[in-house]
Amino acid sequence: MSNVIPYLVPIAVGAVAIVLIAGLWNMMRGGSPNRSQMLMRWRVGLQFVAVIVIMAAIYVMSG
Numbered sequence: 701m702s703n704v705i706p707y708l709v710p711i712a713v714g715a716v717a718i719v720l721i722a723g724l725w726n727m728m729r730g731g732s733p734n735r736s737q738m739l740m741r742w743r744v745g746l747q748f749v750a751v752i753v754i755m756a757a758i759y760v761m762s763g
Contacts, residue, residue, distance in 0.1 A: 705753070705756055705757045705760050706757055706761075708753045708757070709750075709753055709754055709757050712746070712749055712750035712753045712754070713750055715746050715750070716743060716746045716747055716750050719739055719742050719743045719746055720743055722739055723736055723739035723740060723743060726739060
């Protein structure tokens with residue numbers, strides 16, 4: 701498991717970035733407000749997961 705966690709950090713951060721860019725793209729082209737809200741909810745959830753993964757990686761690397 702400790703070998704997998706460092707690879708999960710860039711994946712989690714990348715997922716957050718992709719959803720953020722998709723939300724910005726939707727706003728810039730005047731897309732549906734409902735889609736913007738959905739993407740914002742996904743981004744917040746993915747940020748939560750990314751923080752947990754980063755904290756787990758720090759914990760595993762420190763000990």
